[in-house]
Every structure is written in C-alpha cells, then in structure tokens.
Amino acid sequence: MRPVKRKLKSRKAATRRSPQKAPKRTKAASRKSQSKPPRKIAAVRPLPAQPEEILFRVEGKMSTFGGPHDLGMAANEDLALFSKADLQNPKYTYLFLPASPPGTSGLGRRLNPDQYYFACRWDYAATPKEFLRRALARVENPANGRAADARPVDWGPHPSTGRVADLSPGLAAALGLNTDDIVRITISARRAIPVKPTLTMKRVGHGSSNPHAKPVIKQFIQSPNHSCRNGARIEKIVLHCTEASLAGTIEEFQKSGGRQVSAHYVIDRNGDIYQMVSDTDRANHCMGTNESSIGIEHVGTETDSLATPQAAASAALIRWLLEQYHIPPTNIFGHDFTPGYCRPGGTSCPDKLFGATHDQQTIAAWVKANV
CATH class of the missing domain: 3.40.80.10 (Peptidoglycan recognition protein-like)
Incomplete structure (x- = not known):
C-alpha cells in the first residue's frame, strides 16, 4: 500500500504545482492603467456630393404648339425627332392622338396637346437626335416654382420669334405659362432615360398614372x-x-x-x-x-x-x-x-x-x- 500512497502524493504535488500564479500588479501600475484615456475613433467624413452634369439648359420666352387646332403647323408637317414609325412604338404612342385629325397627315397636328412635350433649337452636334429621343427634360416656370418632366419632340421655334422654346398646350397650362412668359428647360445626364413624363405638382393632371383609360373618342x-x-x-x-x-x-x-x-x-x-x-x-x-x-x-x-x-x-x-x-x-x-x-x-x-x-x-x- 505504501507505493500507492507515494504515487498519490506525487500526483497531488504535481496538481498543486500546475497552476501558474499571475504576477502581482503594483499600485503604481494599477493607477497608470486607470488613468489611460480611451482610444479615440476618427469620424468618417462623407464624400462630397458630385455636381449634376448638365447637358442642355435654356431660359427665355416660350409659346405653345402641336395638336389638332395648331393652325400654325401645316397639315402635312412632321416632327424633327419622330417619324410615323414611332406611332407603333409603345414608348412613344402616348404622345399622339389615336388618329390623324380630319384633313391632316403630318405628325405635328396629331400630337396629343394634353401630353407633355416641347421643342427647342437643338445643336445636334452637342445633343444628337437619338439622345434627344431618349431624354427627359425638366421644364420649370421660374415665376411660380412649378415644374414638370417633358419629352423633346421637335426643333423650334424660329429665331425670329425671339422665343427659346415651344411647349405643348397641356404642359403650358399645368405650369401656369402663357405665350411670352419665361420658361427654363434643363436636361441632365441622369435624366437621359426612356421613361414617360411625370408631373411633380400636387393637384395638376395630365400625368401618365391614371388607372382609367380614356374612352374612345369617335x-x-x-x-x-x-x-x-x-x-x-x-x-x-x-x-x-x-x-x-x-x-x-x-x-x-x-x-x-x-x-x-x-x-x-x-x-x-x-x-x-x-x-x-x-x-x-x-x-x-x-x-x-x-x-x-x-x-x-x-x-x-x-x-x-x-x-x-x-x-x-x-x-x-x-x-x-x-x-x-x-x-x-x-x-x-x-x-x-x-x-x-x-x-x-x-x-x-x-x-x-x-x-x-x-x-x-x-x-x-x-x-x-x-x-
């Protein structure tokens, strides 16, 4: 039995020796640790806003054009940016009336005057026709702050008029504009996308979100x-x-x-x-x-x-x-x-x-x- 007891003592001794004692901390070290200031985290600075790229901007007098009773347009007058093939394109059909007004064959008089479109004197080298067909412009009335999105459809008005743009009757009415009032038109890079126009003003219609289809006009x-x-x-x-x-x-x-x-x-x-x-x-x-x-x-x-x-x-x-x-x-x-x-x-x-x-x-x- 003695050898067994010796082995047990040996194990106990080994067990007692195995834990490592942590070194004692001095009072000075403890005070030094407590007085150490917390680590500061640097604030994340937001990236500066990128300026919006303006591709076209004009401001000046305006008038209206297009639709069945624009007698200033010839009965067979077409549009600079659209052709009759676009009458079948679902992206653009909303711009036009279902049928040509009696006695007319051109697209100008077939424009739906209630929709939002406009014309400016484009420099096709700076703003090519295909770009304009996909673009959406911001049209503003600086006098009252009203604004709407509209699609370019034509070139004009003639420089002799002293005006910078022709607007659809519906767009002019929605913005509270009359002939020779001042309008501002802007096309930015991010708005050159093929979407239908939307109006941001409250209580003004002519938008494209109407869930009811307009009944057929005979x-x-x-x-x-x-x-x-x-x-x-x-x-x-x-x-x-x-x-x-x-x-x-x-x-x-x-x-x-x-x-x-x-x-x-x-x-x-x-x-x-x-x-x-x-x-x-x-x-x-x-x-x-x-x-x-x-x-x-x-x-x-x-x-x-x-x-x-x-x-x-x-x-x-x-x-x-x-x-x-x-x-x-x-x-x-x-x-x-x-x-x-x-x-x-x-x-x-x-x-x-x-x-x-x-x-x-x-x-x-x-x-x-x-x-």
Missing part, C-alpha cells in the same frame, strides 16, 4: 369657340343636355358668330363620344366658370333620360376626368347648379337627363350610383 371636331385657360386649374365637371340633335349641336358649336358656344365633349344617344375642344382650352359652356371646368354635353331633349349606352359612356369619361385632373366627385354639377355660374336659375339644363327632378341632389345621386 372624332375630334374642332370648335372655333375656345380660348386659353390663363393658367387656371381644371376643378369642376359640368353636365349639360343639348336640347338638340347631335348634328344640330355640332353645327351650333362650329359657328364662329352668334352665341359662340361650345363644350369639350358631346355624347350621342348610342354612346359615341365626340370631342370639340381640347381639355387644356376653355370652352364656352357655363358662363362664369369656363376657365376652371370641363363641359360635357349629352344629346337629348327636355324630357329625355339618358340612354343606357350614353350613361355608360358618360360615366367612363367622368371617371377618367376625375382621376386625370384630381377632381373630387363632389365637384360634378349640372349646368344650372354650378358654383360660379353667372345666371343660376336661368336655364333648364341639364333638364331631367339624370333623374326625375331638376336639382343638384339628383345629379349627385346619379354620380354616386354610376361613377
């Missing part, structure tokens, strides 16, 4: 009885009854003398929609509120109700207009009940097209049920 028949909105926003829709046939209404709206009346749209009993004034222009349909409203005529007599296809077409058009111009449904009125109308009670329009009684409550009920 024909655009220009009325001479229209004028500029003078920058006014479209805020109301006014519903009318023609109290005449389709042919009689169109004939009356095409007269440049006499009452000089018009409306933006005329909807026939079978649901066909005719447009006679561009949305961007003021029609003569509701005296006192023409600058801020869209007028829709419905073919019918004093005792008619809306025909079923006519009601469906009207509701579809109204839905599109509400979304396109950010109009609340409460701003849809019958002619006689429109706020601002200078002769309330002076007309029977819209008669009983929308219900059995002649009042705004009937109009509102029809809108709620159908739109």
Whole structure:
C-alpha cells in the first residue's frame, strides 16, 4: 500500500504545482492603467456630393404648339425627332392622338396637346437626335416654382420669334405659362432615360398614372369657340343636355358668330363620344366658370333620360376626368347648379337627363350610383 500512497502524493504535488500564479500588479501600475484615456475613433467624413452634369439648359420666352387646332403647323408637317414609325412604338404612342385629325397627315397636328412635350433649337452636334429621343427634360416656370418632366419632340421655334422654346398646350397650362412668359428647360445626364413624363405638382393632371383609360373618342371636331385657360386649374365637371340633335349641336358649336358656344365633349344617344375642344382650352359652356371646368354635353331633349349606352359612356369619361385632373366627385354639377355660374336659375339644363327632378341632389345621386 505504501507505493500507492507515494504515487498519490506525487500526483497531488504535481496538481498543486500546475497552476501558474499571475504576477502581482503594483499600485503604481494599477493607477497608470486607470488613468489611460480611451482610444479615440476618427469620424468618417462623407464624400462630397458630385455636381449634376448638365447637358442642355435654356431660359427665355416660350409659346405653345402641336395638336389638332395648331393652325400654325401645316397639315402635312412632321416632327424633327419622330417619324410615323414611332406611332407603333409603345414608348412613344402616348404622345399622339389615336388618329390623324380630319384633313391632316403630318405628325405635328396629331400630337396629343394634353401630353407633355416641347421643342427647342437643338445643336445636334452637342445633343444628337437619338439622345434627344431618349431624354427627359425638366421644364420649370421660374415665376411660380412649378415644374414638370417633358419629352423633346421637335426643333423650334424660329429665331425670329425671339422665343427659346415651344411647349405643348397641356404642359403650358399645368405650369401656369402663357405665350411670352419665361420658361427654363434643363436636361441632365441622369435624366437621359426612356421613361414617360411625370408631373411633380400636387393637384395638376395630365400625368401618365391614371388607372382609367380614356374612352374612345369617335372624332375630334374642332370648335372655333375656345380660348386659353390663363393658367387656371381644371376643378369642376359640368353636365349639360343639348336640347338638340347631335348634328344640330355640332353645327351650333362650329359657328364662329352668334352665341359662340361650345363644350369639350358631346355624347350621342348610342354612346359615341365626340370631342370639340381640347381639355387644356376653355370652352364656352357655363358662363362664369369656363376657365376652371370641363363641359360635357349629352344629346337629348327636355324630357329625355339618358340612354343606357350614353350613361355608360358618360360615366367612363367622368371617371377618367376625375382621376386625370384630381377632381373630387363632389365637384360634378349640372349646368344650372354650378358654383360660379353667372345666371343660376336661368336655364333648364341639364333638364331631367339624370333623374326625375331638376336639382343638384339628383345629379349627385346619379354620380354616386354610376361613377
């Protein structure tokens, strides 16, 4: 048994010797460690912002051009940056009307005046045509700060005009610009991309985000009885009854003398929609509120109700207009009940097209049920 005990003692001794004792720290060393300041971490400096590369900029007087009633463009006049082949290109079809206006064959008069496009006097060596076709410009009204994106489509205006740019009627109206007002146009390197125009202003339409497709317009028949909105926003829709046939209404709206009346749209009993004034222009349909409203005529007599296809077409058009111009449904009125109308009670329009009684409550009920 003794050898065993010796072995055990030997193991215990080895066990006692195995731990290494940590060296004692002196008071001076401890104080030195405690007084050492924490290590400072250098702040990360942000990289300086890179200046935006401006490829084109111009500022000066402007005018408007393009669309069915731009009589300053020849009936067969085309565009410098686009050809008829682009009518089939899904990137560019939104710029044009579905069909050429009667008596025209050029792309200039086929431009959709409600879309955002413009023309400048380009130096194709600095800004080649193919670059411009893919570019998106920032168009600004320096006087009020409004701005929108727009696509270049043509070369112009002529230097003799003293102007630097021609804008679409829709773009000019959205920015609150009238002929010879000052406009600023900029194309930067990062905006040379093939995208549709978008408007950044609140409560101004003509954008491309409308979830409702505009109903088919059977024909655009220009009325001479229209004028500029003078920058006014479209805020109301006014519903009318023609109290005449389709042919009689169109004939009356095409007269440049006499009452000089018009409306933006005329909807026939079978649901066909005719447009006679561009949305961007003021029609003569509701005296006192023409600058801020869209007028829709419905073919019918004093005792008619809306025909079923006519009601469906009207509701579809109204839905599109509400979304396109950010109009609340409460701003849809019958002619006689429109706020601002200078002769309330002076007309029977819209008669009983929308219900059995002649009042705004009937109009509102029809809108709620159908739109």
